[in-house]
Amino acid sequence: xFVLRIFGKMLLIPVWMLLGIAWLAVHLxxxxxxxxxxxxxxxxxxxxxxxLFFGMYQNALILxxxxxVTFLVLFAGTxxxxxxxxxxxxxxxxxxx
Numbered sequence: 001x002f003v004l005r006i007f008g009k010m011l012l013i014p015v016w017m018l019l020g021i022a023w024l025a026v027h028l029x030x031x032x033x034x035x036x037x038x039x040x041x042x043x044x045x046x047x048x049x050x051x052l053f054f055g056m057y058q059n060a061l062i063l064x065x066x067x068x069v070t071f072l073v074l075f076a077g078t079x080x081x082x083x084x085x086x087x088x089x090x091x092x093x094x095x096x097x
Contacts, residue, residue: 009095016091023084030077
């Protein structure tokens with residue numbers, strides 16, 4: 001039984017390493033996208049204000065929807081980031097126990 005437990009822990013090490021690499025890649029991409037999302041939101045807010053000033057309400061609504069879509073992408077990325085981090089932590093705890 002002890003040998004099987006050690007063998008199982010040895011099999012979890014590559015999975016833990018792959019999850020760590022995937023988490024790092026997602027976290028890096030999410031950080032870059034977060035910065036771009038903030039800059040994009042500032043630019044689109046200025047364009048929305050100009051659209052409302054000139055009475056182009058349909059364009060303003062489309063741009064607001066674009067801001068919402070980028071927020072949803074950022075939210076989904078954060079969700080995946082948290083899932084990968086929690087999975088990596090749990091596998092790491094089971095390896096060390």
